[in-house]
Amino acid sequence: MKYILYARKSSEQEERQAMSIESQESELLRMAKGLEFKVDKTYKESMSAKKTGRPIFNEMLDYIGRQKGCVVLAWKVDRLTRNIFDGAKIIELLENGNIKEIRTIDKVIVNNPIDKFMLAIDFGVGKKYSDDLSVNVKRGNRAKLEKGGWPHMAPLGYLNNPGAKTISIDPLRAPFIRKMFELYATGGYSLKDVANILYEQGFRTRSGFKIHKSKIHCMLVCPFYHGIMAENGKHYAGNHEPLITKQLFDDVQNVLFGKTHSKKQKHFFPFRGFLRCKSCGCALTASTKKGHQYYYCTNGKGHCEEHKKYMRSEYLDGIVSTTLNEIHFDAEIIELAYLASKEKLKSSDVYDSSARENLTRQLELIAKKQNKLLDNQLADLITDEAYEAKMKELNNQEIVLKQQLQKIGQNPDTGYDTLELTKEVFLTANKASNEFLRADNEQKRKVLEKLLWNLEIENREIACVSYKMPYAALKKSPRNGDFLTMLGRQDSNLRMTGPKPVALPLGYAPIFKLLKISRSSFLPLLVFRYFSLALAFKRLSNSSL
Numbered sequence: 001m002k003y004i005l006y007a008r009k010s011s012e013q014e015e016r017q018a019m020s021i022e023s024q025e026s027e028l029l030r031m032a033k034g035l036e037f038k039v040d041k042t043y044k045e046s047m048s049a050k051k052t053g054r055p056i057f058n059e060m061l062d063y064i065g066r067q068k069g070c071v072v073l074a075w076k077v078d079r080l081t082r083n084i085f086d087g088a089k090i091i092e093l094l095e096n097g098n099i100k101e102i103r104t105i106d107k108v109i110v111n112n113p114i115d116k117f118m119l120a121i122d123f124g125v126g127k128k129y130s131d132d133l134s135v136n137v138k139r140g141n142r143a144k145l146e147k148g149g150w151p152h153m154a155p156l157g158y159l160n161n162p163g164a165k166t167i168s169i170d171p172l173r174a175p176f177i178r179k180m181f182e183l184y185a186t187g188g189y190s191l192k193d194v195a196n197i198l199y200e201q202g203f204r205t206r207s208g209f210k211i212h213k214s215k216i217h218c219m220l221v222c223p224f225y226h227g228i229m230a231e232n233g234k235h236y237a238g239n240h241e242p243l244i245t246k247q248l249f250d251d252v253q254n255v256l257f258g259k260t261h262s263k264k265q266k267h268f269f270p271f272r273g274f275l276r277c278k279s280c281g282c283a284l285t286a287s288t289k290k291g292h293q294y295y296y297c298t299n300g301k302g303h304c305e306e307h308k309k310y311m312r313s314e315y316l317d318g319i320v321s322t323t324l325n326e327i328h329f330d331a332e333i334i335e336l337a338y339l340a341s342k343e344k345l346k347s348s349d350v351y352d353s354s355a356r357e358n359l360t361r362q363l364e365l366i367a368k369k370q371n372k373l374l375d376n377q378l379a380d381l382i383t384d385e386a387y388e389a390k391m392k393e394l395n396n397q398e399i400v401l402k403q404q405l406q407k408i409g410q411n412p413d414t415g416y417d418t419l420e421l422t423k424e425v426f427l428t429a430n431k432a433s434n435e436f437l438r439a440d441n442e443q444k445r446k447v448l449e450k451l452l453w454n455l456e457i458e459n460r461e462i463a464c465v466s467y468k469m470p471y472a473a474l475k476k477s478p479r480n481g482d483f484l485t486m487l488g489r490q491d492s493n494l495r496m497t498g499p500k501p502v503a504l505p506l507g508y509a510p511i512f513k514l515l516k517i518s519r520s521s522f523l524p525l526l527v528f529r530y531f532s533l534a535l536a537f538k539r540l541s542n543s544s545l
Helices: 011-016 021-034 055-065 084-095 113-146 174-185 191-200 213-220 246-256 313-327 331-346 353-378 384-410 414-438 441-451 471-475 483-487 506-515 519-544
Strands: 003-009 041-046 070-073 099-103 108-110 158-161 166-169 228-231 234-237 275-277 284-289 292-297 452-458 461-467
Touching: 003 021, 003 055, 021 041, 021 070, 041 055, 055 084, 084 099, 084 113, 108 113, 113 228, 174 191, 174 213, 174 246, 191 213, 213 246, 228 384, 234 384, 275 284, 292 313, 313 414, 313 441, 313 461, 353 384, 414 441, 441 452, 461 471
Parallel strands: 003 041, 003 070, 070 099, 275 452
Antiparallel strands: 099 108, 158 166, 228 234, 284 292, 452 461
8 A cells, every 4th residue: 555645835826825835744744643654655746736737746646547545645635636627537546446545634535425526526616716716816917907006027127016016117127128129229230139239238137147039029019118018918007117118119119020120230330221322312331341431322223323432431420410510509599498488388387288188089989989889789780709809909099098198197397398308409409410420330320310311412422411300490490590690680789779679580480389489488588688698798897997
């Protein structure tokens, strides 16, 4: 006769398990000693019994199947199994005599109709408990998701806070996540390139291993990083702080799924992709010769003479830097425009009511569509599959709209935020030329990606420049605008003259449009600033006498 001990606990319930494996084994050995049983085999595993396929349990059944008259010791019947398929195997071994009896801490089960009937009921109760537990866990997870919480382990880049039951940004890995999205969005790096670059810079898993390209791909398609949680095909607005913007996430998806092509580059050419031939319209390519980078037309159409004209990268640096001066503005003009716009914001309601009304109308429209869809489904006008698919789509749209509406309510100073960003646009344009000349190749490309769509080259000169917005609007303003130009009809004695008021050149209209201010609000500030400068000059002169 063989005495077999089996102890199990569910790994996913480790912190809530009533009896640990060690405790079960200790109690069962004490019981065996009291009965004068000598345990021949001990089987222990940490695995849920709600499904079949437990390797150690199956190993035990194989061993019992080769024996006769075995006695199985277990803490409770549900430790053996919580599913009816494994339960049927145990009952079959009991009927065949392979198992003589099953001893638990509170009962003895032998091969008779009553015991087998009660054993089947115990297995059924265990199955019911597992099913109810699964339903309760899913319901709890769904409730937490709807409140903006994340019920699972935090993705890489975030950390779980067990006490508060929230997640926070991982300061060690979050910068690498942002870098990963930024690199791939350029379209110049493959998944393997991104994985290698980040590994060299110190990016590791929580266990200290390299993150390979398959994991990089999974992270790049995960909307969690821009604030949306996806669970079973449904989207929920998360309370966690996003690591990236929605725009950056969309740019990465365009590269991943073919809308923007990604090509691996053996050599890094900062201008490649931005230069186009004015004569034939073909892109300029680049090559390295004798340690220098040269750019030239690909002559894809076979009839262009420009492809014979090579340009060294140093030459292009110079002419591009000169071109970037087209969007340069006097620093005092920027400051005056910024102050004028700030004064206007102080006297007006910065809350964007039109955006809120628009989002509210869209939410109402979705609610109507949902009600109409339900009516059609109840009237058997559409299939259940079509109803579920369309309802899931509407629910996802509703989540995104609610998130946008919530952000409007959480940011009452969006007008000031926009003003600061607009000022930053002008300052970026101001320093673009000098920054470009001082930058390395990688930084030069970032400047180009931020400012330009493309440059058209003709006779080794820049024939046409296509700026991105809002820098395209800056180019439309006078190139050499300064403070005196903005003051209009002024003489050199720092006093207002002439019968007409201060005038502004029409060429500066794009500035007012970008800063969302009118000429009427800008002129008083210029006049005030003018008299302030004149008064300061007069006081300085008087103090010197």
